[in-house]
Amino acid sequence: MDSEAIKQSLKGSRLRCTPQRYAVMAFLMRQNRHSTAAEIFAAVNRVDPRSSRATTYNNLRDLVKAGLVRDVAVEGRAARVEAKGVRHHHFICDRCGMVEDIEWYNVPRPASGSLGRRVLRECELIFRGLCTKCAPARGSRRVS
Amino acid sequence: MDSEAIKQSLKGSRLRCTPQRYAVMAFLMRQNRHSTAAEIFAAVNRVDPRSSRATTYNNLRDLVKAGLVRDVAVEGRAARVEAKGVRHHHFICDRCGMVEDIEWYNVPRPASGSLGRRVLRECELIFRGLCTKCAPARGSRRVS
DNA sequence: CCAAGAAATTAGAATATATCTAATATGAGA
């Protein structure tokens, strides 16, 4: 697949392509979802080789630092992480905490005065509400 | 001050106005910042009466449920919380994690197709970069 | 190929954050 691409991006960030690190990156690209460290740790160990919890966290930290992976914080839930792909916004479910991607579109910058001396790097929209699974089923009616 | 207002909003949410709960709410309104549970716990106990850690967390949970307080998650940092006031966006510092308010302005909704069956409750912009304190001082130059 | 240093991994301990338990206390309506 894109195993060569993964190797290249690691090398490009001067990170050794170890089996454990590769496994984390491959998992994130394959899933294309927002995973917790615990999920990643479990998943890469279901296959081979055995990777420790510390290594999973170390690798996630390094991959984030290298810009290949992004942290996604969710209120009241464990931190999540995703492979950086095309730019997008996020939808976060109030009920189950699931994070889903929303196709990117440009958003207006704040009035320059609002930012003051701050240095702006990026901006992103967060939508909140109920995901498809948590939304009341179509056609159902609530009784008052 | 607005101590009567705090009492009223607690009563309106059917929450007893206990000294501990009042102290949490008063602290958040007075600070008008984004505080961690540990900060709140320390602050309300610096004064009187002694409040336990469990009570601090319980009260924050109840106040969030009642809609008087809002959770703010920050990647790689302890959760924060703020009194709900006027609607606003957020700026989060890459370096120190500080969360600052940005004056509200309307943002365009996503194309209806992007949302599918999801139920949208709110949307908010997150700006990232360097806060005033972390941005390079005005006039300084980086050497290549 | 080999030696040597740099980078990465490991198990388990340590820390940080948050929730639970069950005994006790208290606010507020009747």
Place this chain on the structure above:
DNA sequence: TCTCATATTAGATATATTCTAATTTCTTGG
């Protein structure tokens, strides 16, 4: 004032994350 649903408490527990220091594995130059 009486009553009891609600709230508080200390401490235990659970969960999430980082640290430590010993060991292993890459990589590079000879």
